[in-house]
Amino acid sequence: MSIYDTMSRSVKEVTENEGLVTMYCCGPTVYRDAHVGNLRTFLLADLIARTIVLTGLEVELIQNITDVGHMADDFQEDGAEGDKMLAESKRTNTDPFEIARRYEDRFHQDLARLNVIPADFYPKASENMPEMIAAIEELIANKSAYVGSDGSVYFDAASCASYGAISGNKLDSLKPGHRYEYTDEGGKKFHADWALWKVAGSRTQMIWDSPWGPGFPGWHIECSVMSINLLQAHVNLHVGGIDLRFPHHENERAQSNALTAQETVDTWVHGEHLLFEGRKMSKSAGNVVLLQDVIDRGLDPLSLRFSLLENRYRSQMDLSWASLEAAHTTLRRWRTAMAQWGSADDLKFDQEIIDALTNDLDTPRAMQRLRAIEKDSSLGALDKRAIFLFADQVLGLDLARAEIQKPLPPEIESLLTLRAEARANKDWSASDSLRVQLEDAGLEIKDGPTGQSWSWR
RNA sequence: GGUCGGGUGGCCGAGAGGCGAGGCAAGGGACUGCAAAUCCCUCUACACGGGUUCAAAUCCCGUCCCGACCUCCA
Incomplete structure (x- = not known):
């Protein structure tokens, strides 16, 4: 390196x-x-x-x-x-x-x-x-x-x-x-x-x-x-x-x-230094952000890691809530994709990723490579997963982690049941207001051909 | 004042002589009871002025602007 x-x-x-x-x-x-x-x-x-x-x-x-x-x-x-x-x-x-x-x-x-x-x-x-x-x-x-x-x-x-x-x-x-x-x-x-x-x-x-x-x-x-x-x-x-x-x-x-x-x-x-919303983080500027603040916003702490990886370590970087939120979204998308690509633990060596990382730690290029792999229709799902796992040895984004499944509180469960019934009865206004309630409780609701499904936001 | 980086679309950001990545946002479409998610499509940029070159975002000179470090700091 x-x-x-x-x-x-x-x-x-x-x-x-x-x-x-x-x-x-x-x-x-x-x-x-x-x-x-x-x-x-x-x-x-x-x-x-x-x-x-x-x-x-x-x-x-x-x-x-x-x-x-x-x-x-x-x-x-x-x-x-x-x-x-x-x-x-x-x-x-x-x-x-x-x-x-x-x-x-x-x-x-x-x-x-x-x-x-x-x-x-x-x-x-x-x-x-x-x-x-x-x-x-x-x-x-x-x-x-x-x-x-x-x-x-x-x-x-x-x-x-x-x-x-x-x-x-x-x-x-x-x-x-x-x-x-x-x-x-x-x-x-x-x-x-x-x-x-x-x-x-x-x-x-x-x-x-x-x-x-x-x-x-x-x-x-x-x-x-x-x-x-x-x-x-x-x-x-x-x-x-x-x-x-x-x-x-x-x-x-x-x-x-x-x-x-x-x-x-x-x-x-x-x-180099990390700025936050354009300014150096300091007590006097009042823009000190802790990892706990990221978590308190409902963002995965690894969103920070993701954001930092998208910039070269030798450049000043301007972090913002928008970039953290974007990172959070992509991180979730990758984990979902990983689960769809299978469950194998195989690693697939990728020369471009190695070259990027060993060349003065060019993490932005490695990240870009993963985005390209994600979209590459000539690669099979297993290969994609194996390359992502290979890169994750350094990136450390827990890409193989399944989205958290904390247990569903009973009151939420009954809301879900109510909404399923409302939808069956085509009671759209009840269904919509229940959806708002569930989203406020931190769920994400999706309606598909087979009925509603949910996940934690 | 000294030293060192940098100015790329609405925003964040790669690239470092000849196709101007990618993401976010936005707009259109598909799907949907409506949404969400997802998928498809689309738009917009290289601070300014000179120069070198067949060719410059990329090299050189100048200007303007921004940031960092200069005995606290990651």
Whole structure:
């Protein structure tokens, strides 16, 4: 499989080692629900991993859970405290670790509903404190980091000769003042340096002992440490959202390379942002959509997966309720068709689908191919089904799933009986009003030559 | 200000030198007691101005517009 590498700015063949591809995907900071934009990135890792597996390689995927929080946020209104987890903790008067656990559970639930195959391991920042401290000590020992005048530990950006290779940001051009007022802590020697360990200061929660006194780790170090420790110091594929390109991945790369004395990551993959109805999703814009919102609209959560598949991961995508509803409709149509095409579990290899997916994950082309197959009158039903099942190994749309048959409540059943009687008596007005009632209850009514039939909407 | 993407029918979106995918919506028809679903058919587009070329949505230059990133962010 080939995929676009942000650092070399080109589509590259995915590297492997004896048939194994190691992957790392930056996971959620668990202080709130993941919105559908976050899920787009997590889905990206899933699609890449599934495609690689389809080509006969193995994948080991690690996705971290950030439960320590990091600086600055959108809770600024409640004062100087800048940690997201702590701000949420204060706001809801809840233990910060309890918040983290709650949102971590919901994160896993969302992934399951989106048919994302779980990563091999979900390490937590809070459970890797000794490893992070050890890494920071190592960075100080090899002169990549120093203890600042405020007692915090900083990474020396200039010690990384190729700093800026991912984002294109030069150290000079990172001078403060372009966009933000520069009000940062004064402990570092150089404007582009960043904190590896922050001293606790007045903070009393979520702090750990360290050789530099009580404090907490900087945001970037956790990904370096976990990827190096869990993936044998070499990452074939590193996945994350486009906004992580800088500073997070730039800094992570500098740290990791200083720790392993080599280029730790072969390929940096970045997923573009998902907009909703024309605008970036954000709390302030008030257009944050959760997977639960999709479900609450009566849409299959996999409609979201379907919609996302219809766009290239490297393009900004504008999601809307109209597109989700269209996806829901097509998804149902495909499942119905699948059932009509038979019940065999056979898979039929399809070169066009493989080519599309392995060519920089061209999911729109794969989807288009399925639409063409659906309409192709020269293909038999069994072949169609087998090709759809083949594609679904990566697409993950549960195409073989029968439409849900939740039990019919007795009152609905009696309405159906009444309507059947009304129709037999050609009492059309009664029949029509009963149909409206049944539709309001969530059913879909069809009248055919053999009488009425129904299904859940 | 720096860097990077992009502007395709009513809407969403592929395509990247020579047939302008597909979906949604709309309109017409079949079917139906009427609908729904389904099936068939139909319409409409490559931001603007130059250039290169036998040929440009596609390449080049300019203009306008939109978005992203630039030490919070998927």
